[in-house]
Each structure stands twice: as structure tokens, then as C-alpha cells.
Amino acid sequence: MIDILEQINAIHRQVSQTGEEVRVVLQRTYQAEVDEVWNALTDPERMRRWFMPISGELKVGGSFQLEGNAGGEILECEPPERFKVTFGGPASIVEIKLTAGLGETTNLQMDHSVPAEFGGAGGAMYVGPGWDGGLMGLALYVEGQLAEDVDPTEMANSPEVIEFSKYSIRAWLKVLRESGLISDEEVQAAAEASVAQFTPGTSVADIDNLEDPAK
Numbered sequence: 361m362i363d364i365l366e367q368i369n370a371i372h373r374q375v376s377q378t379g380e381e382v383r384v385v386l387q388r389t390y391q392a393e394v395d396e397v398w399n400a401l402t403d404p405e406r407m408r409r410w411f412m413p414i415s416g417e418l419k420v421g422g423s424f425q426l427e428g429n430a431g432g433e434i435l436e437c438e439p440p441e442r443f444k445v446t447f448g449g450p451a452s453i454v455e456i457k458l459t460a461g462l463g464e465t466t467n468l469q470m471d472h473s474v475p476a477e478f479g480g481a482g483g484a485m486y487v488g489p490g491w492d493g494g495l496m497g498l499a500l501y502v503e504g505q506l507a508e509d510v511d512p513t514e515m516a517n518s519p520e521v522i523e524f525s526k527y528s529i530r531a532w533l534k535v536l537r538e539s540g541l542i543s544d545e546e547v548q549a550a551a552e553a554s555v556a557q558f559t560p561g562t563s564v565a566d567i568d569n570l571e572d573p574a575k
Contacts, residue, residue, distance in 0.1 A: 362520050364573045367496045368527045373535045375484040377476060384484045386470045388495050392502040394458050397466040398440035400502050401456065410501035410512055411494055428513075451475050468495070481541035482550030488532040489525050489558045496524065523573075525558040530567050 372387040390397050400406045404414050416424035418434065425431035430448035436455075437443040444455040455471045472487055479486065493516060500506045515521055533551050536542070542550075551564045559567075 362496075362500075362524060364520075364524050364527055367499070367524060368492075368531055370499070371492055371495060371531075373484075373488060373492075373531060375481050375488075375532075375535055375539050375541065377481050377541050380476045381473050382476050382478070382481050382483055384472045384488055384491075386488070386491055386495060388468050388499070389461055390466045390468060390499055390502055391464070392466055393464050394460050394466045395440050396502055397458055397468065397498070400498060402439075402443070406501075408512075409510075410497040410506060412513060447472070451478070470495070479550070480546065481536060481539060482546050484532055484536055485529070485550035485554035486557070488535075489528040489554060492528040492531075493521065493525065522559055526562060526567060526570060527573070529554050529558060530570055533564075533567060 370388055372385075374383075374385040376383050376385075392400075400410065402418070404418065407414050411426075412429060413427040414424055415427070416422060416431070418424060420434050420437050423431060423433045424445070432446035432448065432452075432454075433450075435444045435446065435453075440458060442455065442457045444453065446452060447454040452474045453472070455473075457469045457471075459467045459469075461467045470491060472491065474483055497506075497512055497515075506512075529551065532554070533547070536547050536550065537544075548564065551567070555562050555564055555567065
């Protein structure tokens with residue numbers, strides 16, 4: 361069983377806009393060494409265990425395709441510390457950095473930047489909850505909480521993960537409201553799109569009225 365509150369609180373979220381670029385940042389600490397986290401992030405056989413199948417030429421200059429999802433090009437790679445890729449289009453850039461933490465832990469920072477014309481800061485509501493789910497899946501995997509027979513695609517559609525997504529949307533909604541980067545009307549529109557994408561049948565009012573799950 362997923363401890364939803366623990367998983368939500370494990371991620372630090374931020375959205376910012378500088379000039380014509382919007383930047384969504386997620387940070388999380390993993391109970392595993394850097395080499396282990398890097399390997400789980402970049403080995404296709406391991407990625408399919410917690411994220412989704414990936415194909416392509418996985419090296420700088422090569423391209424990749426996530427099954428049923430986005431693809432892109434690999435721009436930079438410095439094992440086991442950093443890689444940068446395009447994601448879903450040449451102007452959408454994802455960079456992941458790993459640093460050693462206290463003890464046998466790893467600090468991960470994910471930056472996803474897009475041109476402001478792609479929806480402005482409200483874009484955080486389109487990508488943030490999805491990345492939250494991915495970072496949770498990585499944690500469950502490297503910390504030994506995923507059974508061998510778990511299909512991450514099926515898991516993503518499970519009632520438990522959909523419930524997690526509700527709290528993820530709530531967390532991103534709070535970040536976006538506090539950022540002051542867009543109007544209340546734009547926040548509402550972005551939240552409605554996020555709810556439709558990640559938790560169909562739920563309303564933004566439902567998200568606002570969530571109570572913290574019992575431990």
C-alpha cells in the first residue's frame with residue numbers, strides 16, 4: 361500500500377518564469393546510492409519495471425521513444441550525475457541531476473523547461489502530476505517496494521495511484537497559486553485540464569476539499 365501523504369511530501373515542487381521560459385522543478389531524495397538511481401533511470405530493462413518501455417539509440421545524439429508516450433533526443437549525458445533530453449518536442453527540455461546525499465542516499469533534481477508561449481506557468485499543471493507519479497515509481501522501485509510482477513502502466517491506472525494523483529494536483533495547484541505568475545482564471549483553467557487528464561470524474565472543487573489521508 362502506498363503512503364500517499366509520505367510520497368506527496370517527499371517531493372519539493374517549484375514553478376518559475378524568466379523572460380520567455382517557464383521552468384518546472386522537482387526535487388526528491390532517494391534511499392539508494394547515486395549509481396543505483398542512475399542505473400534505474402537509464403537502463404531500458406530497469407526503466408520498464410517502474411516507468412515504461414523505452415526504445416531508441418540511448419546515447420548523446422541519439423533519440424528515444426517511450427511506449428505510448430513522448431519521445432525526444434539525448435542532448436547531454438554525464439554518467440552518473442546528469443543528463444539532458446528533449447521531451448515531446450525540440451523546445452521542451454528535461455534535465456535530471458543526481459548528487460550524493462547523507463549516508464547512502466541520492467538527491468535528484470528534475471528541471472522541465474518550455475517556452476512561455478506553450479501555456480505559461482499553467483503548464484506546471486499539465487506535466488507536474490505526471491512527473492510526481494514517475495518520481496514515486498522510481499522511489500518504490502529502488503527502495504524495493506515494487507513486486508517483480510507489477511506492471512507500472514497498470515499500476516498508474518489503479519485506484520490507489522489515481523488517489524495519489526488527486527493529492528499531487530492539489531500540491532501543484534498550491535504552488536501555482538502561490539507563484540503569482542498567472543491570473544486566478546488561468547490557474548482554474550489549468551487545474552481543470554489537469555484534473556481531466558489525471559483524475560477524470562473529479563472536479564477542482566473536489567481537489568480543493570481533499571483532506572489529508574489517514575496514515
